[in-house]
Amino acid sequence: MVKITDVARHANVSPSTVSYALSGKRPISPETRRRIEDSIRELGYRPHAGARSLANGRSQVIGLVLPLRKGIHLPVVMQFVTSVLTAAREHDHDVLLLTQNEGEEGIERVARSAMADAFVVMDVEMEDRRLPLLRTLDRPCVLIGFPSEPAGLTCVDLDFAGAGEACVEHLAALGHRTLALVGSPPEVYVRGTGFARRVAAGFTAAAGRLGLSASVHPCPETPAAARAMAEQLLHEQPGLSGVVIHNEPITQPLIAAFQAMGLRVPEDVSVAAICPDETAEQAAVPITSVSIPSSEIGTRAVELLMAKLAGRDDVPETTVLPAALTPRITTAPPPSGTP
């Protein structure tokens, strides 16, 4: 293995000069720097990560805590992982993966053994069991999602309440008077994951404000459940003309179910979704949607983390990405004659 002393000897400088040339923490004359760089290249030198972290207390690794349970849409997760990875590399960091089911113990192990300098924690619940740990950890972290008591933590997320509202407002503007929200699977609500509830809250609030009648329906992520849901909705809400879907896997099946029941989209029922743009665009009939910007959230999370690692004290506690609705072709005015 080629080490820093080898490079130093080869370039006729001291090890510290090589170290400083690498870190940029003190000025190096152009001539010296050139010799060092040549030597590094020639010898194929790579600093030993362990030695480095032992000496300066930085592993240049961020821990990413992934959700791996039911009710989270994988493409969204993957997009997120990718963006975190890319952003981390741009800041010269690597990413260590941790799973939810390793739980607090996993985070603590990695933090206390100095394997990672900081953490990105996905899928944060309202009353997340990990919060006490995260608050006391000496290492910075950024949460994706908002717990009910976010004070003292750094959180990023889409404005899910705003997303729910935006859908309602869009449908209301088209003239719809009776709406339904088909949401995440029941277990997602039960475990108190913020985003599901916030969509429902925004949806309900906007409907109330605009005087629309509206109902909320958690729904399992299976096509069969989607079909059952379609039937149920039409039975329970005869005047229903606008549906908001916040449940990726059944977005298509639900639309298909309406069509199978003889309803045209958007002529008879309008549908707006909260989902990644990809899903909305690729659909047989492109779907009016509020996009879930996973990549942007991931990138932002890493940037916040880097700011905290740099010791900056102006890092905002909460970052809420605005919800923007893109009209496509699944929404239109309700059929005339609708109450």
Added chain:
Amino acid sequence: MVKITDVARHANVSPSTVSYALSGKRPISPETRRRIEDSIRELGYRPHAGARSLANGRSQVIGLVLPLRKGIHLPVVMQFVTSVLTAAREHDHDVLLLTQNEGEEGIERVARSAMADAFVVMDVEMEDRRLPLLRTLDRPCVLIGFPSEPAGLTCVDLDFAGAGEACVEHLAALGHRTLALVGSPPEVYVRGTGFARRVAAGFTAAAGRLGLSASVHPCPETPAAARAMAEQLLHEQPGLSGVVIHNEPITQPLIAAFQAMGLRVPEDVSVAAICPDETAEQAAVPITSVSIPSSEIGTRAVELLMAKLAGRDDVPETTVLPAALTPRITTAPPPSGTP
């Protein structure tokens, strides 16, 4: 930070004794061991990962190289990641994530900086650019998929050729005489990813052997492409009664397209898929399928890696998981009157 000397002092032993108690590399008297364990617990000691890796040359980390491009089905990837993570933890290792687009440079960086002891490389192509690097790396690795020249490397994968064959044999046994394979998107074949080609090879070989007429059709992963494909198939192969799908995202849409064209499944067309069991089971009509056992592959890969890290020389170069077809309800004898 509490360190090994703190534990040693607290337990009235030398640091080396603590170290040996932790590693089990030499016998420790029960009494001493108990004292050490108590001290560790009491003080909340965690070995510093960097220091450890500096001292003994092992990071206890494995690098996982993920594919992130088009044409790979994300749920399969995620399942795989999960199983690698779980298996790694069982062997007291962590997982560092690398993306395909970091390429060879990323693997080399992580290897040479001693961040990871070993690698799992997914989505290996027939003539993979990374092979030369992987062969010369001083660190063991396991490939998921088979390159065309696997000698000297350790590879694991499903028997995809066998999967193609199994589908053909199943359909042939039911009496079908004209088959089509709807495969991965064209780019997957173009870039020489082994599994797509091997399915096609197995499919074609089995059909030839059994005297069936058969055709192979790469297909983009969009519902629209699936619909177009359905039309094309029926035009080009009038006697077609059996279809094998090896393209997760369009499995459902293709079946739907057949139905939309007035064909019943399985009465008019039989459909067998190569996909995760989950997909096959959750379908509106559960699909006869050969399962893609991502979890098993991931677990196996880690076990092979651990064997190599342990210096065992009996690690098989190739591990081929057998393809098993599960009949469900999308396959049946062809309509009578079919040639």
Added chain:
DNA sequence: CTGAAAGCGCTAACAT
């Protein structure tokens, strides 16, 4: 069965 002590490779004072 247990200790003492010499590094592992790098960084960051402290020099000059």
Added chain:
DNA sequence: ATGTTAGCGCTTTCAG
């Protein structure tokens, strides 16, 4: 602008 050197926390000879 560069060099010297004392650690960082742990493992592992070498001794006993």
